[in-house]
Structures are given as structure tokens and as C-alpha cells.
Amino acid sequence: MRKLFLFMVLSVFAVVLAACGNGGEEGTEESADTGGETEESAETEETASEDASGEAGGTISIAASPAPHAEILEEAATILEEDGIELDISIVNDYTTPNRLLADEEVDANFFQHTPYLEGEIESHGYDLESAGNVHIEPMAVYSQDYESLEEVPEGSTILVSNNPAEEGRFLSFFVDAGLVEIEDGINIEDATFDDITENPKNFDFNNQTAPELLVEMYNNNEAPVVIINSNFAIDGGLNPVDDSIAVEDGEGSPYANLVAVRTGDAEREDIQQLMEVLQGDEIKQFIEETYQGEVIPAE
Template sequence: MKKIFLLLTISIFAALLVACGNGGSEEAVTDDSEESEETAENAENEETEEAGGTISIAASPAPHAEILEEAATVLEEEGIELDISIVNDYTTPNRLLADEEVDANYFQHTPYLETEKESHDYDITSAGNVHIEPMAVYSQDYDSLEDLPDGSTILVSNNPAEEGRFLSFFVDAGLVEIEDGIDIEDATFDDITSNEKNFEFDNQTAPELLVSMYENNEAPAVIINSNFALDGGLSPTEDSIVVEDGNSPYANLVAVRTGDEEREDIQKLMEVLQGEEIKQFIEENYEGAVIPTE
């Protein structure tokens, strides 16, 4: 009996040890499983944050902000939200970008960007072109550049990067000549060598004020950027006396801080802005007043 009792005691003790051991193993397996699930969940969250998140972007009201609003509906499906700040001047957006108050801006073309970088030592760059806004000349009283009387004042914006662009209308019409060897994109008013009708180019006005000056008939002719014209209810193709064609080198771009053009969300933004949906939106809504880049 003693031997039997001893054997039973040993068996029960062994069973208890096995049971305790199994319990510990189950607990360890459970802990490991929970840690694995947590790690996978964290990785998934990090991946989502990397691919998605919010892009803050400063833009002119029209057409830039309108195009961005359309792009936002597409980007939302990718988990990317656009936080659009409307800025109605040409100096604030690059400062906001350089000061890291926004992630990007959308309002300018390459010549202006290069001028701003040189003037302010901004470390910003283009993430890609989106559209062209053909600039146009408007007049209340005359139907063509040739009809403008001798000595006419031509109101233009105070943007020095676009002086060659303003002059191109008159050079193409044979009314003004510039110094040989200077590309029209780089030309300034100082490069004029012939101006037979003695046109005076008045560049003292902020671009956002030119629409009201045209409406008030303050000069025989006013050259207006299409974004301000559209915002003021003017159609560059219908209301102007001459408009740039689609070969203009002044494509509007999205600018970011240098290096951020490699960000996944910025690349996705550009993919959408340069995609077929946005091209179709531009063509259908602006009827030639805004032209998508190729």
C-alpha cells in the first residue's frame, strides 16, 4: 500500500508539473501572439501615415484652388487630405512655403520661381507643371494692338519676371523690337530698341488690381494674368483683344521645399494633378482659358 500511495503521489505531482508547464507555455504563446498582432498593426499604421496624411498647400483662388478642390476628391480615396489656403497675391505663398507654414504652393511659373529664389534665397523647387494660363491683353475701346493710339499707356503687373512676356505681344505684332540676341523670355523693358507708337508700359500695379483698373477703363490696354481675370469674371478667350497660345513657356507649377519633391504624398499629388481626370476637368471648365500641360 505504501508503494502504491507513493506511486500515486509521484504521478499526481508530475501531472501538476506538466499542467503548470503547459499553462506557462499557453501564456507565453498568447503574449507572443498579442505582441505580433500589435507589431503588425503598428507597421500598418505607419504605412498608412506614410502614404496618406494631410498636405497643406497655398494657392491662388482661380483656377488653382478650383483645380485643387477637384484633385482633393481623387486624393481622398488614397487617404490624402488637401488643406487648401487661398492667397490672392504673388509674394505670400513662397514665404509661407519657405517658413514651413505650408507643404506646397500652386500659383507660379518657372521664371517667377527662379526670380523669387534669387531675390529671397528660398530653398524651394518645382515638383512639376500642371497647366498654362494664357495671359491676355484687354481693352474697353480698341479691338487690336494695332488700333491702340500713339502714346498709349499699357498697364501691366509689377512682376519683373514677366516683362518679356508682356513685350511678346507687341514684338509678335511688329509694334516693338528688342535688342538682338536676347530671348523674349529674358527680355525687360530696358531691352526695347524700337517703339514706333511710343507705348508706355506702366508696371507699378499689383496684379490683383488690374481687373478693376480695366473695368474702370483707366488705360487704353491692360495685360492681365488669367487667374486674376477668371477670378474677376473675365474670359481670356472671349473678352480680350489678344491672348497667348498654348505654346507659352509659362506653365504653372507646384512648388515644395527642396527634397520634398521625393515625398510619397507629394508625388501622389502630382500624379493626380497631371492625370487624365484633372486634364479633363480643366478642358471642360475653362474652355481654353486654362490649358493642361502635356
């Protein structure tokens, strides 16, 4: 009886040892499998990271004003796809953010400004940026709900303009050309500021305290007798610079052509050059002419 009991104890002990041994092997195999999965995950993450960075020139990220800039870029994107270039377009509806994004390397390029503004931004902020080339001109226009021409605007009227100092001469040019304001002799109108006014017989008040993106709303609310609005904001707000204004710029020979800006040296990048070749090409020129009917003009 005692022998039988001892045999049974030894048998149970053997089974327990066997079970422990098998469990260890399964644990080892499971650990090995998990290790394999971890290695595979690492490889997947590495591949995803490579895909995100992309091949050089595969994707160009660009910050742009909504209209007409982003609309033009969307058209260009369909052409660039044939060359294997994707445009990643970020809409930015103000004049201060795009250059900061570009300088901070958050985008590869931006499309919203003209040369005088870019030069002012470089001087003010020390940005290391350059133009990759001009694309189009947006003739600025003067709007009024009360008067049909600049000559009708009465004495003492407020002229509401944007707070962009690079365009003060541009605002003044309407009144200088109409003979309503004179500026100091020898000052190029493109470089003029409100401080250069020498004659203002109607005592117009040029109010430059408003962000440009707010001017359409202020015009719609009739908050001033006269409002001068950049055409990109006017178009985006449903205004036609040609039909709805009381005065509009002649875009021919304008120094205010809108350009694509990049970090200094990047204008030589092959993908940026391909982008500019498309934006300055016949297909985009035709798109601009047919779509905007004079509200936007291809740059020469």
C-alpha cells in the same frame, strides 16, 4: 453629574475626530480622483496632438490662388481622398505670400506660379524651393475697352501691366509679335525686359507699377487704354481671356506653365508624388478642358 458632563465632552470630541478622519479620507479620495482626471486629460491632449500632426502624408497643406488653382485642387482632393490623402487648401490672392509661407514651413506646397517667377523668387529671397511638376498653362491676355486690336492702339498710349519683373518679356511678346516694338538682337523674348526695347515707334508707355491682383479692377474702371492681365486674376474677376481680350497667348509650348512648388527635397515625398500624379492625370486634364474651355490649358 460631573461624570455625566465629562462623558458628554468625551463623546463630542470622539465625533469631531471621526468627522475629521472621514473628511481626510474623502479629501484623499477626491485628490486621487482629480489626479486620475489630470492624467486622463494629459493623455487626451497627447492624443489630440498626435492627431493634429497626423501620419506622414495624411494631410498636405497647400497655398493657392483662388482660380483656377484652388478650383483644380478641390477637384483633385476628391480623387486623393481615395488614397487617404487630405488637401488642406489655403486661398492666397497675391504673388508674394505663398512662397514665404512655404519657405517658413507654414504649408507643404503652393500652387500659383510658373518657372520664371519661381526662379526669380529664389534669386531674390534665397528661398530653398523647387518645382514638383507643371500642371496647367494660363494664356495671358490683353484687354481694352476702347480698341479691337493692338494695331488700333494710338501713339503714346499707356500699357498697364503688373509689377512682376519675371514677366516683362511676356508682356512685350504681344507687341513684338504684332510688329509694334523691337527688342535688342540676341535677347530671348522670355528673358527680355523693358530696358531691352530698341524700337517703340508709337511711344507706348509700359506702366509696371501695379500689383497683378488690382489689374482687373483698373480695367473695369477703364484706367488705361490697354491692360495686360494674368488669366488667374482675369478668370477670378469674371473675364474670359479667350472671348473678352483683344489678344491672347498661344499656350502651346509656353514656358509659363503653372507648377506646384515645394521645399527642396520634398518633391520626392510619397504624398507629394501622389498629388502630382493626380494633378497631371487624365481626370484633372479632362476637368480643366471641360471647365475652362481654353481659358486654361493642361500642361504637356
